[in-house]
Amino acid sequence: MPSSQSTAAAPVIATLAQRELVRFFRQRNRVVGALVQPIMFWLLFSAGLRSSDLGYAFFFPGTLAMILLFTAIFATISIIEDRREGFLQSVLVAPAPRWAMVLGKIGGGATIAMLQALLFLALGWLTLGLASALGQVVAAVLLMVAIAIALTALGFFLAWRMDSTQGFHAIMSVFLFPMWLLSGSLFPDVPGSWLTWLSRWNPLTYGVAGLRHYLQFDGAAPALDALPSLTMCWLVTLGFAVLMLALSWRIAGTRTTGDLL
Amino acid sequence: MATGNALTISQLSHHYGQRVAVDQLSLEVSAGEIFVLLGPNGCGKTTLFRVLSTLIPLQTGAVSVCGHCLRTEPNAVRRQLGVVFQAPSLDKKLTVAENLKHQGRLYGLAHQPLQQRQTELLTALGLEERVQERVETLSGGQRRRVELAKGMLHRPNLLLMDEPSTGLDPGARADLWKYLQQAVKQDGMTVVLTTHLLEEAERADRMAIMDAGRLVALDTPAALQAAIGGDSITIRTAQPVALAEAITRQLDCAATVLDGTVRLEQPQGHYWISRLVEAFPDEIQSITLGKPTLEDVFIDRTGHRFLADVE
Numbered sequence: 303m304p305s306s307q308s309t310a311a312a313p314v315i316a317t318l319a320q321r322e323l324v325r326f327f328r329q330r331n332r333v334v335g336a337l338v339q340p341i342m343f344w345l346l347f348s349a350g351l352r353s354s355d356l357g358y359a360f361f362f363p364g365t366l367a368m369i370l371l372f373t374a375i376f377a378t379i380s381i382i383e384d385r386r387e388g389f390l391q392s393v394l395v396a397p398a399p400r401w402a403m404v405l406g407k408i409g410g411g412a413t414i415a416m417l418q419a420l421l422f423l424a425l426g427w428l429t430l431g432l433a434s435a436l437g438q439v440v441a442a443v444l445l446m447v448a449i450a451i452a453l454t455a456l457g458f459f460l461a462w463r464m465d466s467t468q469g470f471h472a473i474m475s476v477f478l479f480p481m482w483l484l485s486g487s488l489f490p491d492v493p494g495s496w497l498t499w500l501s502r503w504n505p506l507t508y509g510v511a512g513l514r515h516y517l518q519f520d521g522a523a524p525a526l527d528a529l530p531s532l533t534m535c536w537l538v539t540l541g542f543a544v545l546m547l548a549l550s551w552r553i554a555g556t557r558t559t560g561d562l563l
Numbered sequence: 564m565a566t567g568n569a570l571t572i573s574q575l576s577h578h579y580g581q582r583v584a585v586d587q588l589s590l591e592v593s594a595g596e597i598f599v600l601l602g603p604n605g606c607g608k609t610t611l612f613r614v615l616s617t618l619i620p621l622q623t624g625a626v627s628v629c630g631h632c633l634r635t636e637p638n639a640v641r642r643q644l645g646v647v648f649q650a651p652s653l654d655k656k657l658t659v660a661e662n663l664k665h666q667g668r669l670y671g672l673a674h675q676p677l678q679q680r681q682t683e684l685l686t687a688l689g690l691e692e693r694v695q696e697r698v699e700t701l702s703g704g705q706r707r708r709v710e711l712a713k714g715m716l717h718r719p720n721l722l723l724m725d726e727p728s729t730g731l732d733p734g735a736r737a738d739l740w741k742y743l744q745q746a747v748k749q750d751g752m753t754v755v756l757t758t759h760l761l762e763e764a765e766r767a768d769r770m771a772i773m774d775a776g777r778l779v780a781l782d783t784p785a786a787l788q789a790a791i792g793g794d795s796i797t798i799r800t801a802q803p804v805a806l807a808e809a810i811t812r813q814l815d816c817a818a819t820v821l822d823g824t825v826r827l828e829q830p831q832g833h834y835w836i837s838r839l840v841e842a843f844p845d846e847i848q849s850i851t852l853g854k855p856t857l858e859d860v861f862i863d864r865t866g867h868r869f870l871a872d873v874e
Contacts (some may be wrong), residue, residue: 308638309668309669318665321665325656387651388650391650391652395618395641396669396670
């Protein structure tokens with residue numbers, strides 16, 4: 303390898319992604335929290351909103367989206383920790399391409415999110431019984447990968463310039479949590495309401511809708527007519543992921559005062 | 564290792580908004596040197612370190628590392644550099660070996676050479692027993708040594724270290740220096756380190772003193788001390804200003820007041836001691852004679868004391 307070039311990207315991406323996973327599994331409370339919280343929410347929403355005649359099957363895709371959102375986001379909070387603990391500075395002065403660093407970090411976060419989402423999907427399969435064909439389940443998993451990447455990249459983009467995790471928690475409650483609420487995960491679609499209008503502008507809505515298309519449960523017949531078409535779901539979700547990756551790459555080229563701890 | 568300069572800095576300036584942190588600084592470091600950049604906290608040496616390590620952009624001036632231009636070939640420069648930061652950069656949740664593995668891959672090392680180099684460094688640094696332990700379980704001194712191993716993993720030609728002795732006891736500091744000198748001799752590596760500790764600078768092959776963003780001295784520590792040209796005499800007295808004036812007037816030698824003491828620098832200090840004590844028997848409370856130290860060099864060049872030994 304000529305000495306004037308940067309390091310090969312693939313090992314850099316792999317090693318940084320692997321580090322995310324190792325760190326995740328070493329923090330046991332993170333693993334437990336990440337598993338228990340969505341199951342708890344799923345049970346609570348489904349039981350608590352029984353009066354609206356929506357069942358466990360209705361809340362399942364939304365809970366999947368929630369797992370992807372929260373895990374992805376928590377995984378990218380680690381960029382703030384990396385900065386504070388100093389690990390990031392040695393990555394920044396290495397001859398590795400900056401985009402490889404971004405992909406490694408996002409890839410690691412998205413993988414953690416996918417592992418949990420797959421576990422939850424298996425739980426749904428066991429308890430509710432999936433009526434979807436295998437091909438549809440595979441397509442749903444691929445769509446989940448795209449959603450996971452988009453959300454992790456969104457987290458990366460938001461976290462890059464922050465120097466405290468407290469700041470990130472504020473963003474989380476005023477921006478990310480409402481984003482999930484307005485994604486069609488929790489409230490059924492009511493045509494003509496302002497809620498529906500707002501959710502049309504939320505890219506996560508299309509991810510959740512896509513999952514509703516693909517994941518059919520035994521004995522439950524969801525209303526698919528009101529949902530955006532599958533093509534639309536894929537286009538918006540992929541566009542969301544590409545846009546977020548591009549923004550992350552752009553912002554990672556900028557320097558922040560946090561580098562100077 | 565080719566001969567020539569490991570590092571050439573010309574006319575480097577760095578501003579934070581209106582404030583000038585580094586002002587028109589130029590210096591050269593030859594290959595195989597241990598070069599120390601000494602200065603009090605806030606003198607601009609850490610800013611300079613960040614520019615050299617590519618952490619912050621070069622604003623004005625030019626920097627060349629082993630013949631590679633920092634502005635146009637940043638990745639080539641990064642390959643030449645090993646960087647040891649003042650703040651820790653290890654992942655505490657990972658083991659020593661895992662930290663080094665990630666570092667090696669960031670620098671494009673393959674598995675086999677990485678293993679070999681890791682064993683070599685950890686043995687030399689006395690850490691071979693700790694390789695599978697998590698960094699959070701290591702002592703402060705051990706962590707600093709892992710940081711050093713991390714910085715030297717890819718056999719850099721130029722090792723940059725920012726205040727490497729921070730948090731080290733004197734014994735560990737001496738070990739660090741012994742190891743650096745050995746590595747320089749064996750691998751032909753060049754070391755540039757910053758410090759605010761005067762006694763650390765004395766071990767350098769060459770040194771520069773920085774104050775308020777400028778270079779105020781650049782030479783070997785011995786030459787700088789010799790350039791003071793004599794002994795330094797410090798007098799404690801109740802009225803330093805009056806005494807300094809009297810000495811300057813009556814004995815025709817320049818005495819200055821610094822932090823409530825009267826100071827003068829003269830060759831053959833012992834002769835001056837008796838003259839001073841005879842001339843001002845009542846005013847002098849105590850008088851001390853010293854060979855010039857780097858602190859004297861600093862005072863001589865800047866006109867103020869080296870107020871750095873506070874962490």
